[in-house]
Amino acid sequence: MSNFKTAESVSPKHPDKLCDQISDAILDAYLTNDPHSRVAVDVAGGHGKVFVTGEVTSKSKKIDIAGIVKRLAGDVEVTENIVKQSPEISRGVDIGGAGDQGIMVGYATDETPEYLPLEYVLARRLNKYIYKKWPFDGKTQITTKDGKIVSVVASFQNAPKAELLARVKHWLRSEKLALYDKVDFHINPAGDWQIGGFTADSGLTGRKLVVDNYGPRIPIGGGAFSGKDPSKVDRSAAYMARKIAVDYLKKFNAKEVYVYLAYAIGFEQPLEATVIIDGVQHQVEGYDLSPNGIIKFLDLKRPIYEEKAKYGHFGDESELL
Secondary structure, three states: OOOEEEEEEEOOOOHHHHHHHHHHHHHHHHHHHOOOOEEEEEEEEEOOEEEEEEEEEOOOOOOOHHHHHHHHHOOOEEEEEEEOOOHHHHHHHHOOOEOOOEEEEEEEEOOOOOOOOHHHHHHHHHHHHHHHHOOOOEEEEEEEEOOEEEEEEEEEOOOOHHHHHHHHHHHHHHHOOOEEEEEEEEEOOOOOOOOOHHHHOOEEOOOOHHHHOOOOOOOOOOOOOOOEOOOOHHHHHHHHHHHHHHHHHHHOOOOEEEEEEEEOEOOOOOOEEEEEEOOEEEEOOOOOOOHHHHHHHHOOOOOOHHHHOOOOOOOOOOOOO
16 A cells, blocks of 8 residues: 655646636625625636636626636636526525535544645645745645655746745745655756746636645545535535534544535435544534535635635635634
């Protein structure tokens, strides 16, 4: 069995993360004016153009979607295609049911203070550290073996290789991390680069789901978060599953907890509510797992989502615990 574990993180100026932030900024704008807004907005962008599409039912005043896009993406051409939520979807949500079927996975581990996998936390910390100096498109990746770092990958726009390597090494020293004797550094491995973001590549809402969740060694249900109001259990039940996982980890002083919640569209209660504590399966108890119950418990109708779209939704300053 391999003891190697790897995870990546992407900067807020990565094309996919720009789309996530635009989707959630639009959601926040609607929730600011009408907390009961139903929003499902996706964004595709690249090469000077951004396409915003989706469904919105809201009492909000008109939202300046183009203004939001340009605040985050710069001087781009914006195309909008927003329609009202389908009445066949809304009728199930109106009675308190889930807005869609789906499986949501929650996870918590005692490996880190954030209750997240070590390699995932390290990749995100390094990403943030580099971004402070070079706030551009970029990626980081950390590989560990037996809890020690064995390789570091960092690719950042406008960051000269020698300076970027020096900053990575400074981060390693400042974090006082456990390292193997030889750490492989791959710093701008394809060469220094100045063309990034939407100029270099296209992006799409929801294309960084593993970064948004727990990293690649933890399964995810597959539903995207960004651009969706909390009536969509893809988002709200995933947040609740994480909350439950952390609660059980603390309650039982466990090493690792998985939570699985499954829903049917229009149906209020989950079809599955399973918690696995250090390999032993139980039923989740003591929580209102209806969509409305989750929304109320976590106070999810607030305009809080743009910030959460930057670096991942769990174990960070913006987490709802």
